[in-house]
Amino acid sequence: MVRVVVLGQGYVASIFALGVERIKKGDLGYYGIPLADELPVKVEDIEIVGSYDVDETKVGVTVYDVVKRYWDNGVPESLRNITIRRGVHLNSLKSMPIKANGLEEKMKLSNCVDKLVDEWKSEKAEVIINVCTTERIKTFSSRDDIEKAIESDDREKLSAAQFYTYAASVYASENNGAVFVNAIPTPIANDPAFVSLAQDSKLVIFGDDGATGATPLTADILAHLGQRNRYVRSIAQFNIGGNMDFLALTDSGRNKSKEVTKSSIVRDILGYETPHYIKPTGFLEPLGDKKFVAMHIEYINFNGAIDEIVVNARINDSPSLAGLLVDLVRLGKIALKRGEWGTVYEVNAFYMKSPGPANSHNMPRILAYEALRKWAGLPAVSKGGTV
Ligand SMILES: NC(=O)c1ccc[n+]([C@@H]2O[C@H](COP(=O)([O-])OP(=O)(O)OC[C@H]3O[C@@H](n4cnc5c(N)ncnc54)[C@H](O)[C@@H]3O)[C@@H](O)[C@H]2O)c1
Known part of the structure; x- marks a missing residue:
């Protein structure tokens, strides 16, 4: 028990x-x-x-x-x-x-x-x-x-x-x-x-x-781009929701604390800073607990090609x-x-969005999952394939 x-x-x-x-x-x-x-x-x-x-x-x-x-x-x-x-x-x-x-x-x-x-x-x-x-x-x-x-x-x-x-x-x-x-x-x-x-x-x-919704997903997308040496030029990611937590986040002091935990993934995973806007942006009551998440990532690919990833989602927050x-x-x-x-x-x-202890890094969640399993004494077989 x-x-x-x-x-x-x-x-x-x-x-x-x-x-x-x-x-x-x-x-x-x-x-x-x-x-x-x-x-x-x-x-x-x-x-x-x-x-x-x-x-x-x-x-x-x-x-x-x-x-x-x-x-x-x-x-x-x-x-x-x-x-x-x-x-x-x-x-x-x-x-x-x-x-x-x-x-x-x-x-x-x-x-x-x-x-x-x-x-x-x-x-x-x-x-x-x-x-x-x-x-x-x-x-x-x-x-x-x-x-x-x-x-x-x-x-x-x-x-x-x-x-x-x-x-x-x-x-x-x-x-x-x-x-x-x-x-x-x-x-x-x-x-x-x-x-x-x-x-x-x-x-x-x-x-x-x-770390529940868009943040771990962003971390994994950034790791995917990083491993392929694609250079990320900008990241926009925001959430709008209609629950009390989103109402609380309309207060700028509280929002700042979310911004800090969410933004820590960029440098940790890419290894460089890139312009980004990652934070909860608004309260819209009719959305209730099912928040609207939008993400846009622009990056440089081989031969200077510019690619963009756009994600839109409705995610039940709680x-x-x-x-x-x-x-x-x-x-x-x-x-x-x-x-x-x-x-x-x-x-x-x-x-966690901001994993302790202080100064420890965010890692791609696909890797963190394996490290977690090892700590918990579980076999190192991830869902969707053997690592
Ligand atoms: N997906 C998610 O919903 C998600 C993800 C990550 C973190 N969080 C965090 O979880 C927390 C709770 O989110 P929620 O959607 O349940 O919010 P909520 O507003 O529905 O619930 C918060 C509860 O805490 C109570 N409370 C406030 N101050 C208190 C205090 N000092 N002592 C005891 N109770 C107190 C409030 O009265 C309320 O009942 C938030 O801080 C949020 O940042 C939520």
């Missing part, structure tokens, strides 16, 4: 909970889960034991009630067993049309840490997944700075993701290990201060920012990440058993 706590009961977390329970009931197969039934930890072993949010309409109600807001086609009754608890807010939802309240309104941050750690102990949490709203980027220069920010109750300095990672490290050190999956752009696996804290606290961190989370929690359990404290590049390189 792998016991999971979710931070941010939004669209992604809801589709994750729904899909896992439907698989357990036998209603659904493994499509969209890269490692499907290959791992020793089975999808059916996943047990969601806790959920946190700060939206006043979600705190205190069950996961069943929230999932129903996103899916009206029969929600498994088992999700009535999890009641959403209050998390810390730290301005995550500032300027969003949502009434939010965090634990910190009634207590100091250090007490919030104690409260969450106690709750995670009672839930016997093993893997904590962060799928809260995209935040503005902040980084810490040292572990001391993180600890000082908590002790001095400095609410401006800490983002919610950073606070939760710190709390997870305290929990891990008292619990003999835990895993924190950071599926959002805030640098956690890419912040050496947090990785060092994790190493000493028996915490495994996976991150940062789930299921794309939720399917990856199913693997990440199971890989987390494996890392936990092995005691691989800190962060695991082989996992991050396949699943």
Whole structure:
């Protein structure tokens, strides 16, 4: 069994909970889960034991009630067993049309840490997944700075993701290990201060920012062009969607954090900079969760020929990440058993837009897939052929 706590009961977390329970009931197969039934930890072993949010309409109600807001086609009754608890807010939802309240309104941050750690102990949490709203980027220069920010109750300095990672490290050190999956752009696996804290606290961190749709596809197309020595002259890639995440990204500070994680693929894979525009560009409500993705890549071929690749797609946003989370929690359990404290590049390189640790490179996902399989102890046979 792998016991999971979710931070941010939004669209992604809801589709994750729904899909896992439907698989357990036998209603659904493994499509969209890269490692499907290959791992020793089975999808059916996943047990969601806790959920946190700060939206006043979600705190205190069950996961069943929230999932129903996103899916009206029969929600498994088992999700009535999890009641959403209050998390810390730290301005995550500032300027969003949502009434939010965090634990910190009634207590100091250090007490919030104690409260969450106690709750995670009672839930016997093993893997904590962060799928809260995209935040503005902040980084810490040292572990001391993180600890000082908590002790001095400095609410401006800490983002919610950073606070939760710190709390997870305290929990891990008292619990003999835990895993924190950071599926959002805030640098956690890419912040050496947090990785060092994790190493000493028996915490495994996976991150940062789930690589779900156009970004890994762009990475593979760039690798394809790179291997054929075609020179890429420009890349345009944008997404427009109608879910709350896209609404949050209309805030330029939050969008910047996505831009950074998405753009990191260009230099890493091509080995040179080229003019590019890669970011979520807009909110259009009728598109809902099924975002519109457009990509244009222009490159120089033999004899100076100029070629262009144009991709248009409609991609369901939340299921794309939720399917990856199913693997990440199971890989987390494996890392936990092995005691691989800190962060695991082989996992991050396949699943994350900005794979930690800091300064490690993006690699083409077709190669990252093989490295991941090796790490997980699976045979090196990729789907679609032997490597
Ligand atoms: N394909 C994808 O959907 C995808 C891919 C990569 C990364 N992500 C990241 O996943 C995250 C979630 O996406 P989503 O579509 O589910 O968004 P969402 O807005 O539907 O859900 C976010 C949830 O987090 C809650 N929340 C906000 N601040 C919180 C806090 N401090 N503590 C606890 N809960 C908090 C919100 O109330 C909301 O319920 C985003 O940060 C996004 O960048 C999504």
